[in-house]
Amino acid sequence: MIEKFFDTCIYAARWLLAPLYLGLSLILLAVLIKFFQDVWLLYSHLLEMPERDLILHILGMVDLVLVSGLALMVMFSGYENFVSRLEVGEVEREKLAWLGKMDADSLKAKLATSIVAISSIHLLRVFMNASNTPDDKIMWYVIVHLTFVVSAVGMAVQDRLLGRSKKQQSVIIHER
Template identity: 35%
Template sequence: MSTDPTQTIPDRTYRPPGPTSRALGYFIFTSRWLQAPLYIGLIVAQVVYVIVFMLDLWHLINDVITNWNKLNEATVMLSVLGLIDVVMIANLLIMVIIGGYEIFVSKIRVDGHPDEPDWLSHVNANLLKIKLSISIISISSIHLLKTFIEVGNIGEVGAKSDTGHSYTSEGVMWQVFIHLAFIVSALALAWIDRMQNKTLLEAARAGAH
């Protein structure tokens, strides 16, 4: 096949981005710091939860001291579950603050620090979503357990729990359905993450050959 020597060959050489393109790219990259105040706000929310925890703990101690003869196991258990609920939400906040900042804003350079969380060294968006889903399931489990402890004669009209809250069979059923939806969502995220890792592993093996 003959070729025309006068035919123009397109220039495919790499051209570095111009000053405008570099400036725009740097501006977009720097805009990630707009998220920093959001994580600082979550730290403030963490402080609020510490205050809520201490107040709930004080109320529990005060009830034990002043009304120890009127307390029953269910009331104490509900108070303790409330404290656990606050702690789990605080753990959720920590994961969002540290993990989100590490992924979307800037690296947290704590390599070799004795208090570095195990998951921080290999954190990514998929792992963070799975951990958040597990935390949400745990929080939902606490709320569901509190409901099961509180409900009394749920089938009777106007039946109330030991704490005075009214419950219906339909309301409890919806709580169970929502909890199951959280579980299914977490399983779906874990499956998607596994399939992505499998695809990357197969691609790496294919590239090695």
């Protein structure tokens, strides 16, 4: 009786995550507002803007889009993996192809890839503005970026090794 009560309470506690995922949607709204503020700024100064500044501005906007995709991925897959299935419309074509298929391992791989992409764009912006950035600061940007790259590669290698291990265990189990 007590065990059943605790099991029910612990299982229901997953709903405490739901407001966090809702909060991510509010973050998307903030990024959307910032993005269109940048579009307005870009077009209002486009004719007098040097090409280098235009490219830096565009890279910043691409960075915002990648961060938005990252937040969306975490929001959807986290909600589906830890809280509840998303029921989206009756029309199957409205559903995202990856929705409901991304487990924690594939989410981890996509997050690592996204973080490396975001870091790459940020590093490109730093290099394009290198004349205004101290060398020691550039060095730290490169070190942080390489740390992200090495971590992503390490996770990919680990997943590959564990994937083979799981397949080998599956073969052994099926042989019995």
